[in-house]
Amino acid sequence: MLIVTGQILAAVAVLANAVVYGTDWSVALITRSVYRRLDDATVTVSAGWGHYYGDRRMPIFGAGGVITALLTTVVAAVAGQTAAAVAAGIALAALLCWLGIYVKVAKPVNTAQTAAAQSGVIPANARALQDKWDSVLNARVALQVVALSGLLAALALL
Numbered sequence: 001m002l003i004v005t006g007q008i009l010a011a012v013a014v015l016a017n018a019v020v021y022g023t024d025w026s027v028a029l030i031t032r033s034v035y036r037r038l039d040d041a042t043v044t045v046s047a048g049w050g051h052y053y054g055d056r057r058m059p060i061f062g063a064g065g066v067i068t069a070l071l072t073t074v075v076a077a078v079a080g081q082t083a084a085a086v087a088a089g090i091a092l093a094a095l096l097c098w099l100g101i102y103v104k105v106a107k108p109v110n111t112a113q114t115a116a117a118q119s120g121v122i123p124a125n126a127r128a129l130q131d132k133w134d135s136v137l138n139a140r141v142a143l144q145v146v147a148l149s150g151l152l153a154a155l156a157l158l
Helices: 002-036 040-057 059-078 082-119 126-135 137-157
Strands: none
Touching: 002 040, 002 059, 002 082, 002 126, 002 137, 040 059, 040 082, 040 126, 059 082, 059 137, 082 126, 082 137, 126 137
16 A cells, blocks of 8 residues: 555656646746847846746645655655665655755746836846846756656656
């Protein structure tokens, strides 16, 4: 029963984190290039409203992914599935690093851009804000790759 529970948790963790992974990849592959071609005001308003909605809708996937990765790790360990527990633990570590980058770098930019979009006042450092947000995007994508790989390995090993 514990193994089936671990498999279900790992599958839910994969699905939740796949939303974040796909979102980060989409921005890295498409949106970042588009924003580089737009003026500061357009970038700020577009990103600001994107963050407004994203910061309200994405936490369920981000938090859900971290929680289910943690539970997968614990259940695999309790079930004596050491390799699966290690794989899930690596995924959890990657997700916690991703979360740290989000909180320290991305979230403050999200907040500033959202405020600018809502007020219509474009800050003098608008491009620098977007550049700061973009500066951690590759790391975020890489961490999601590690997380999903670990979770898929845990699922296969359970």
